[in-house]
Amino acid sequence: MIDILLSVLILTGAIFTFIGSLGLARLRDFYTRLHGPTKATTLGVGCLLIASAVYFSVREEGVSLHEVLVTLFLFITAPVSAHLLAKAALHLKVRSLVATPPDNDAPAE
Numbered sequence: 001m002i003d004i005l006l007s008v009l010i011l012t013g014a015i016f017t018f019i020g021s022l023g024l025a026r027l028r029d030f031y032t033r034l035h036g037p038t039k040a041t042t043l044g045v046g047c048l049l050i051a052s053a054v055y056f057s058v059r060e061e062g063v064s065l066h067e068v069l070v071t072l073f074l075f076i077t078a079p080v081s082a083h084l085l086a087k088a089a090l091h092l093k094v095r096s097l098v099a100t101p102p103d104n105d106a107p108a109e
Contacts, residue, residue: 002058009051016044029097030089038082046071 020043023036053067 006051006055009047013044013047013051016040016047020044030094031086031096034082034086038078042074042078045074
């Protein structure tokens, strides 16, 4: 039963990681490329880390908290870093395929 659960988690993690990497390589502008590593790849690596935690918790005595802590850290930092990258790109006026929203902080002319 554990083998089936681990296989499903590893296969799901590999598929999500592959889709995220493919999105990073194939999408056309910075903003759409940002979704690949921050959405799909985060879920893929999270599944792989959960599979590792389950495996080592079953194999050894006690719960394996290292992978759980890394997963938690990953799920917290990935959206924050994506937000900061997007804000920096907006500040630098990186070209996008769609129109950027108006700047509400700019003084009225």
